Amino acid sequence: MPSFTSKTFLAIFASAASVAAHGHVKNIVINGASYQGYDINVFPYTQNPPKVAAWTASNTDNGFVGPESFASPDIICHKNSQNAGAHAVVAAGDKVFVQWDTWPESHHGPVIDYLASCGSQGCETVDKTSLEFFKIAEAGLINGANAPGQWASDQLIANNNSWMIQIPSNIAPGNYVLRHEIIALHSAGDLNGAQNYPQCFSLVVTGSGTARPAGVKGTALYTASDEGIRFNIYRSLSSYPIPGPKLIDGAVPVVQGTSAIVSTATAITGTVVAAPATTTAAAAVTTTAAPVQQTTTQAPVAATSTAAAQPVATCTRAGSNPARPTRCSGLGRRHARQLKAQ
Numbered sequence: 072m073p074s075f076t077s078k079t080f081l082a083i084f085a086s087a088a089s090v091a092a093h094g095h096v097k098n099i100v101i102n103g104a105s106y107q108g109y110d111i112n113v114f115p116y117t118q119n120p121p122k123v124a125a126w127t128a129s130n131t132d133n134g135f136v137g138p139e140s141f142a143s144p145d146i147i148c149h150k151n152s153q154n155a156g157a158h159a160v161v162a163a164g165d166k167v168f169v170q171w172d173t174w175p176e177s178h179h180g181p182v183i184d185y186l187a188s189c190g191s192q193g194c195e196t197v198d199k200t201s202l203e204f205f206k207i208a209e210a211g212l213i214n215g216a217n218a219p220g221q222w223a224s225d226q227l228i229a230n231n232n233s234w235m236i237q238i239p240s241n242i243a244p245g246n247y248v249l250r251h252e253i254i255a256l257h258s259a260g261d262l263n264g265a266q267n268y269p270q271c272f273s274l275v276v277t278g279s280g281t282a283r284p285a286g287v288k289g290t291a292l293y294t295a296s297d298e299g300i301r302f303n304i305y306r307s308l309s310s311y312p313i314p315g316p317k318l319i320d321g322a323v324p325v326v327q328g329t330s331a332i333v334s335t336a337t338a339i340t341g342t343v344v345a346a347p348a349t350t351t352a353a354a355a356v357t358t359t360a361a362p363v364q365q366t367t368t369q370a371p372v373a374a375t376s377t378a379a380a381q382p383v384a385t386c387t388r389a390g391s392n393p394a395r396p397t398r399c400s401g402l403g404r405r406h407a408r409q410l411k412a413q
């Protein structure tokens with residue numbers, strides 16, 4: 072029987088970890104109806120994946136877009152992203168609860184949300200490079216007393232890897248892309264060390280709002296030298312300048328909470344006209360006090376509201392600063408470079 076070397080073990084561990092590394096949005100919940108996200112572990116390998124409200128992406132390692140790509144279309148809705156084949160409907164003023172499958176504790180940083188109008192043609196066919204994003208919510212440093220601080224990402228983890236977004240009630244009805252993003256700052260003290268994890272969803276917003284805020288192209292949201300992009304978190308902090316354009320008038324303060332799933336909804340295909348979401352099969356009725364249950368057909372994750380099993384093992388920690396991850400499995404050159412630099 073061949074001996075099981077530590078090298079073999081590491082290889083196995085690394086490949087297993089690369090699957091689970093970082094995260095992606097598994098579903099969004101609107102008024103109790105859960106819409107499936109872009110399942111990056113399955114859809115890229117599926118002949119005819121379902122049309123969902125989430126935009127596609129090619130980051131099958133659950134990796135990130137770095138500052139060197141801020142001028143590339145990859146920053147808009149993640150790597151090689153293509154239009155969602157369908158959309159969800161939400162009324163202005165309503166909430167969209169975004170559920171990630173996991174998030175590593177070490178990857179501290181802000182959580183930022185944008186909308187961009189797709190115009191009357193709808194978001195299924197819009198050219199993503201023409202989208203102009205305006206910021207509807209942002210959260211960054213919560214408490215910086217003890218490095219590396221408490222961040223919006225930590226709040227997201229504590230909230231069952233989820234984030235509550237409220238669509239401002241003044242937004243004019245129409246077709247919009249929701250761009251939800253975590254920026255991980257654990258390496259951001261180095262130039263090009265920040266890691267952006269954008270996730271996009273196509274929405275039809277209903278209501279009687281009239282605001283059509285101006286926005287900026289995705290490729291103009293950030294630069295590598297922005298104060299909040301090149302930023303060292305391993306020190307005592309009193310503030311953090313959240314990057315990107317200013318919040319729009321009417322942006323709603325971020326209040327976190329949960330949104331119980333009472334049904335599973337199928338995203339709507341076809342253009343423009345706002346129809347009420349058709350919901351099916353009230354699969355798992357939960358009360359608002361109960362932990363949110365996963366109702367998609369993916370591997371059932373028994374969600375717990377405690378922070379007991381947060382995935383921190385995707386990045387091994389080493390070096391003089393134990394809080395500083397030096398290696399994230401499955402992630403290419405940046406993490407490799409860091410390892411070398413240690």
Ligand SMILES: [Cu+2]
Binds near residue numbers: 402
């Ligand atoms: Cu990482």
